[in-house]
Amino acid sequence: MLNITFDSESYYLDETPFFFYSGEIPYFRVPRRDWRFRLQKLKDAGANCVSTYIPWGFHEPQEGNISFEPDSQKDLDGFLQLCGEIGLFVVCRPGPHCYSELRFEGLPDWLSQDYPQIRAADFNGKPFRSSSISYLHPIFLKKAKKWYDAVLPILQKHTLSNGGTVAFIQLDNELGGTHEWIWGGYDYNPETIGLHEENGRYSRFLKSLYTDIGELNRHYGTDFADFSHVEYGKTNNPTTLYEARRYEDYLHFTFEMEAEYMETLAQWCGAYIDDCIFIHNSGTGVMNPHFLETARRLDKNFILGSDHYYNLGSHWPQNNPTPQFVSQCFLSMEMLRMMGFPPSIFEFPAGSIGSWPPITAKDMKCSAMSHLAFGMKGLNYYIFSGGPNPENMGSTVTEYDYSAPVGSKNQIRPHYAAVEAVGRYLAENRDLALSKRATDLKIAIDLEHVRSDYYKKNIGFGLGHKDLYQFLHLGLLCTTFCGSYSPELLSVHDTDTFSDLSVPLIVPSAAVMARSVQESLVAFLKKGGKLLILPMLPELDESLSPCTILRDYLGGGETRPISYDLPLLELIGFGPAVNSQGKLYETDLLPDGAERLGFDRITGKLTAWEKETENSGKAIWLGFHWNYCEEGQTRMLEFVLSRLGYDGYKAVECDNPNLWAVLRTTDSRAVVFVMNLFTEDMCGTVSLDLPKARESKAVTVPAMSVLTVEFPL
């Protein structure tokens, strides 16, 4: 029996590392007579896996009337049998939600029509649209369990232990999307959260958080008599700390509910199947940390991946993968790795809802190879091939062709060659599945901040967590990539993060930093660590209570945005800094024993300082709102890091900032991926500085492509 396992580095088939290379073929759209042809084309392109939604609404059009009729379009069993014959592993995505541009997100019509009380609702009690369901509503769960009980036996027949190829089950789809994207908020369905019930979910959550109602009241500025009396906040835009705490708690409560829902689905599966890996696709990379609680509950048998779309219509900000997009993808994949998962893109665009603007084969291949460079270990093309929607089930088109690599009339599109080319590369470079990406810089982040982008922006600190996310991917990350640095992302909650004293640690910070993290940073400095913190020094802990442990240790004053428009940073010993976005942070107080390092050239205000701490530790605070716009910023980063003792060693370097070079090594060879994400061919020189390889190579990288350059070791 085959056995698939995984860790944060790779997927393994019977302990041999492999790339998960998959394509979506919705069997319910592809005419039955074409199943074999499409699956074979996928296999021929180098894929080892096929993925499909299994839409509840398609199989149970009337309540209680569930059908998987053999020899029909509903013959899931036959489809899975065929997948096994052709030799493709299968990802089954039985919902309950599928999205997939299906009416009611793939849910049965009757579900929300006959049971309107199961709809999610906003904080005013107004129900969301019909297909935005309150995940844990008892009626929904009861109906969904019946669906799972009907579909699971079919999947069970085809698991690896039963000699089949169903290896992965996706629980629901892009969780939270149907609440957040369509309605811009969380679910407050009173029955689900058990509002004002002593044993209700919300009361229990708050009780576990605060134990004592007085403690809650102190945090909320309220005087509730009991946990069951607590009202949730009625705003999405908190403007006071009290409101922000209430909103933040509800956010965490939402994540807990989502985790409970996912665990419930997994348990239903567990009654039938014990050898499948559960997966889920976060709707975008920035949502990955929404699943921290889910990952904790599902523990070792779960992989979170992400969906990485760059164009789903002319209203999207770009038509092709830009460096800014790829920087976000890097961040997404690093977060997945930090969470313990082999970085996987469970929906990797291979088409779009409409045919315009086109997803070109070139863009698609370039995006795939860029992902590979930055550590992607799994990919599922969405979609590989489609066809007509089941009658009245499509929400956009009748023919769900999706401009996919294999069209709905079996036509082969140019994308197919791209799928093949990437497949060939993966097949010929299997060793890269366990390759290491060379890194030379450490950036420590708090996943909690990434997921809290909807709050804390309006409470007066001038920098929200959403800003910090932009600061990270458009600022620091683009600077490092353009400057040929290879950053590694670490978690501020991981003690290992603070064990290496040889390299400066870069910590982006807004006003909020968990108490334990502030303590870790102080301990790190005391041991002799080198810290670059920017652009603010924290002043609140994770519960938004005053907490200045780090600042107290360093001795600086409050940091605040300079209200003047377009301030100009001058770094002492370096010169003027460039920032097209022009934002600086100032402080009134230079810490005892610290040196001025930067000031605003317009007002003269203090905007950066450096301070030596115990045991040769050193900290630099830099009040610079980073937004990469030119090479001077790379030199500035180098200057600042050199003041923290950094030697500037780079294993790989490219002298053209428009070409991003990424080095991956195995025991026997080094592969440099050189990305050109612009419309014009670019030239540069790639230099390798490894003990076994010190070489330079001139390269010309065609527009919108990734060149790989190999060096034996």
Added chain:
Amino acid sequence: MLNITFDSESYYLDETPFFFYSGEIPYFRVPRRDWRFRLQKLKDAGANCVSTYIPWGFHEPQEGNISFEPDSQKDLDGFLQLCGEIGLFVVCRPGPHCYSELRFEGLPDWLSQDYPQIRAADFNGKPFRSSSISYLHPIFLKKAKKWYDAVLPILQKHTLSNGGTVAFIQLDNELGGTHEWIWGGYDYNPETIGLHEENGRYSRFLKSLYTDIGELNRHYGTDFADFSHVEYGKTNNPTTLYEARRYEDYLHFTFEMEAEYMETLAQWCGAYIDDCIFIHNSGTGVMNPHFLETARRLDKNFILGSDHYYNLGSHWPQNNPTPQFVSQCFLSMEMLRMMGFPPSIFEFPAGSIGSWPPITAKDMKCSAMSHLAFGMKGLNYYIFSGGPNPENMGSTVTEYDYSAPVGSKNQIRPHYAAVEAVGRYLAENRDLALSKRATDLKIAIDLEHVRSDYYKKNIGFGLGHKDLYQFLHLGLLCTTFCGSYSPELLSVHDTDTFSDLSVPLIVPSAAVMARSVQESLVAFLKKGGKLLILPMLPELDESLSPCTILRDYLGGGETRPISYDLPLLELIGFGPAVNSQGKLYETDLLPDGAERLGFDRITGKLTAWEKETENSGKAIWLGFHWNYCEEGQTRMLEFVLSRLGYDGYKAVECDNPNLWAVLRTTDSRAVVFVMNLFTEDMCGTVSLDLPKARESKAVTVPAMSVLTVEFPL
């Protein structure tokens, strides 16, 4: 003496049509010793003009101490002399505002520091930042006039009538930008608007608008005793019709003030110069109609152009010119033409504030040629070459190199070849300056709507004018371009628009349509005109008072958005329509004698009808919120137009929707511009159907480029 004239078709030099081809060389940044070299390089590249800001703050660092010292960097006279020697016309841009990433937008430091009362202020009386000036503030005008009186005599020496080459004077810069972009609002400086003064500007404006205070009160839902008692509205987000009217009036008042300011500057110039053409650059295409009042006041001696940037930093939505961007540029240029101006891009990006993301030569050339295809008659590269900012005058960098075609060290960058190539094309194709773009479809728009994008979105009609603008450029225009139609934009206020009964008229409409326009449409239908109106039928006139003249004539009911998510349009006789954005409008009432044409497939609600009117006139209302996403939409447009008797003739056609083909003809030849604004080479067949040329040609258009195909006539 040379004489430059213009009309909406072209620029003319002594009556010979020519392309205005210019580059910005800020003499105050380019070292004096390099002036000649840079100017010559510009001339060598095929330019006939040079443009430069003349920063007030640079020449008058202390109040009253104005210097144009010969043989120094301030020697404007010497620079203009040199321009004449080299044979370049000159655009002088003496401000008062320059922007240009200069501190205080190029204004003197002392101005706003010593006279804080001249700063613009928001509706709460809070002053804007130091360099956001209230244009008509008497102190500002007094100081600015002194500046003009100092600089104008120098320009006067070099006018065409004096044997020089100064042919254009730009009055101020991107008017309104420093108020709207930085502060998101208009200027309410009480002294400027003369608040509560009987003879104040605001009182006079309102009086001219309403004559009788009772009339104003009826519109505002107020009971002011007198015009001088009127308070402006204190919101940017009107939610009632009363608030919206007050806000709209203030918007128009703002445009009137801007026009008065521009006229004032022009009059100051007039004291010295009578043979220069005044120009102005609207900050973006969507702002062009802000200058309707200005154009009216400056009449025949004024050209409005626009700035068309596609990337000024990594936070911009795209790095290269996309079809969506080019569609907006088309719209911008059509508006300029409709306003009577030769479509000119007075800031055409040839670099960026930082060097990353790069403006590539390929992108730049492709953008220029796309503009040319769509009727551009003038272009000024911003910037052609720069250098160090005068000390303490830069707001972003010290070296204002801008990654320009000629670098600040005289280095020649790849963009230079692009400037040369476009210059060569213009020189070799001078006849195209008077060529006609073939058109086959007519879309009538109201410029008033384009400029009113900040209001009317929240007053309950489900479609704001900003939405309508997106509807136009991402919906209708992209559909026509991808479908090889060549639309012509017309003004609904121009009676000629309604004279041609042979072609259907397409009128995008939200809830508001001027009374006179509704009357024109009724008259058009009565004469036998064919009208496609979408997605709403108007119900308010230009003062937001109920007005259903058109609906009363047609007999239909109210049109409202369908509140259901993702409705699906079914057109009777055509089939399902595709819209990735999924929004439809419904009506309860089918007009007498009308036929159902479309319905929502989910709810069955009526979403389109057609009705024959007198004299074989016909109207179709189509409640479809257009957002182009696939070829089916082209076919839908064709279907709807064919029901209005349209024969579908296209002078030029390309069978690949990703290649946009534009035909320009002269007496002797036809030139087809085929644009590929994607990252991949595209193939297609271009077919010409002209009486003298019926030909097809297979083309391959490289990624991000414009191919020209010629046919003799």
